[in-house]
Amino acid sequence: MRRGATESIRRQRARAAVLLLALLAAMILPGRVSNAAGPVGPGTRDFAIVTGLPDGLPTPLAGAGAIRDASVIWISPADGIEQVRYFIDPASSNLEYGAVRGKPVAVATEAPFALQLDLESLSHGPHTLVAAIDLADGRTVVKTARGEARGESLVFAGEAAATAADAASPLADCAPLACSQVKVAAPYTLTFDSDRGGLEDKNGVGTGFTWVDKPTAGGTGYIPANLEVNATAGVLSITTTPGIAFLAENNQDNALGVGIDAARQVSALETRLVNFPAMTGELEQAGLWYGTDDDNYLKLVVISEPEGPRIQFVEERNGALQQQVVTPVISLAGGSAQLRLRADPVRLAVTAYYGLNGGALQEFHTFQTPPELFNSDSSIIDPAVGTGVFGGVFASDRFLQGVAVFQFDYFTLTAEAPVLRAFLPMLRFGQ
Numbered sequence: 001m002r003r004g005a006t007e008s009i010r011r012q013r014a015r016a017a018v019l020l021l022a023l024l025a026a027m028i029l030p031g032r033v034s035n036a037a038g039p040v041g042p043g044t045r046d047f048a049i050v051t052g053l054p055d056g057l058p059t060p061l062a063g064a065g066a067i068r069d070a071s072v073i074w075i076s077p078a079d080g081i082e083q084v085r086y087f088i089d090p091a092s093s094n095l096e097y098g099a100v101r102g103k104p105v106a107v108a109t110e111a112p113f114a115l116q117l118d119l120e121s122l123s124h125g126p127h128t129l130v131a132a133i134d135l136a137d138g139r140t141v142v143k144t145a146r147g148e149a150r151g152e153s154l155v156f157a158g159e160a161a162a163t164a165a166d167a168a169s170p171l172a173d174c175a176p177l178a179c180s181q182v183k184v185a186a187p188y189t190l191t192f193d194s195d196r197g198g199l200e201d202k203n204g205v206g207t208g209f210t211w212v213d214k215p216t217a218g219g220t221g222y223i224p225a226n227l228e229v230n231a232t233a234g235v236l237s238i239t240t241t242p243g244i245a246f247l248a249e250n251n252q253d254n255a256l257g258v259g260i261d262a263a264r265q266v267s268a269l270e271t272r273l274v275n276f277p278a279m280t281g282e283l284e285q286a287g288l289w290y291g292t293d294d295d296n297y298l299k300l301v302v303i304s305e306p307e308g309p310r311i312q313f314v315e316e317r318n319g320a321l322q323q324q325v326v327t328p329v330i331s332l333a334g335g336s337a338q339l340r341l342r343a344d345p346v347r348l349a350v351t352a353y354y355g356l357n358g359g360a361l362q363e364f365h366t367f368q369t370p371p372e373l374f375n376s377d378s379s380i381i382d383p384a385v386g387t388g389v390f391g392g393v394f395a396s397d398r399f400l401q402g403v404a405v406f407q408f409d410y411f412t413l414t415a416e417a418p419v420l421r422a423f424l425p426m427l428r429f430g431q
């Protein structure tokens with residue numbers, strides 16, 4: 001009995017030690033903390049494509065290893081979902097519309113919104129599975145998973161591997177500025193009513209931005225002739241080109257930004273668009289971007305879709321669509337849209353907010369994002385710049401015949417100290 005009791009205590013101690021190690025690991029590896037904590041609060045709940053056997057626990061698809069013929073996939077949680085449209089290898093032109101266009105391979109209209117994949121119909125090789133989750137409140141959330149079909153199974157190896165092209169040169173091209181000017185200290189406020197130095201507009205007036213994301217497709221991406229600081233009105237006007245960063249396009253012009261100390265602070269980027277041009281449904285768009293390059297970024301935009309304008313929040317990861325969410329059609333009758341991105345390096349999460357026509361800012365959606373968006377990969381950081389993460393404003397007319405002019409009232413970068421949530425369970429453990 002005594003021996004048994006001692007072993008029981010030993011086992012408890014061993015378990016406690018394992019728990020302590022797990023907690024320490026969670027503190028060292030912020031990704032674990034974020035995954036364990038997950039998105040919290042109303043409006044930030046997120047969906048995942050999951051799989052499992054009918055009587056088993058659901059596993060997120062990316063971590064599932066393989067789907068075999070007995071497996072189905074579904075969406076978790078099911079609350080608030082009206083229907084799920086599943087696509088396999090959709091054309092990127094269909095993904096560019098916030099709610100996803102084209103003919104789905106299946107539409108699930110009842111919880112748990114499941115799909116039984118016909119694995120034998122898939123050719124050997126890589127495939128992209130896309131779930132367009134239409135919510136009862138009119139939003140559509142889009143989630144993707146990439147797998148490799150091998151006969152009777154579909155193997156999900158996690159995320160798409162970074163391509164060689166993604167491995168940026170460690171030496172940044174900061175022209176026309178010096179690399180030491182790129183990273184800015186928060187708070188950083190541009191109201192466009194004076195010359196703030198940095199990148200100049202067509203009249204030689206400084207916009208205050210210090211970085212242009214260089215398009216992978218070529219060129220500098222900096223077209224000062226399309227930029228104008230109107231100091232009287234206090235706005236920055238960007239005249240568009242059709243270029244965009246979306247997937248393999250990588251030809252966005254004038255993606256203006258600043259260098260951000262993304263690892264050490266919760267960074268909030270904010271802007272307000274005013275005096276909208278005619279929105280003609282050709283995917284004209286303008287808003288905020290945040291990321292490392294044109295294949296690894298988030299954008300939060302007002303986008304003109306055929307049904308009307310919407311707010312769209314997108315994550316592109318390694319050149320592929322990772323996730324996106326759009327609002328129902330909105331009214332811009334009041335003539336302004338406020339956009340905010342809040343990037344949290346501890347939770348590895350970015351939350352989007354928007355406010356319309358002078359109304360209050362409301363929380364839109366939170367994406368879990370990779371550590372690379374928080375300067376985890378020092379190999380791509382030029383020490384002269386001191387960050388590999390940037391963010392700012394951009395605009396594109398996309399499919400419009402002609403140009404659009406978008407006006408930005410301000411841009412701000414503010415910072416808060418990150419909250420180390422991992423300490424909370426540590427304190428409870430010690431009691």
Ligand SMILES: [Ca+2]
Nearest residue numbers: 191234409410
């Ligand atoms: Ca202003």
Ligand SMILES: [Ca+2]
Nearest residue numbers: 245247294295
């Ligand atoms: Ca891209």
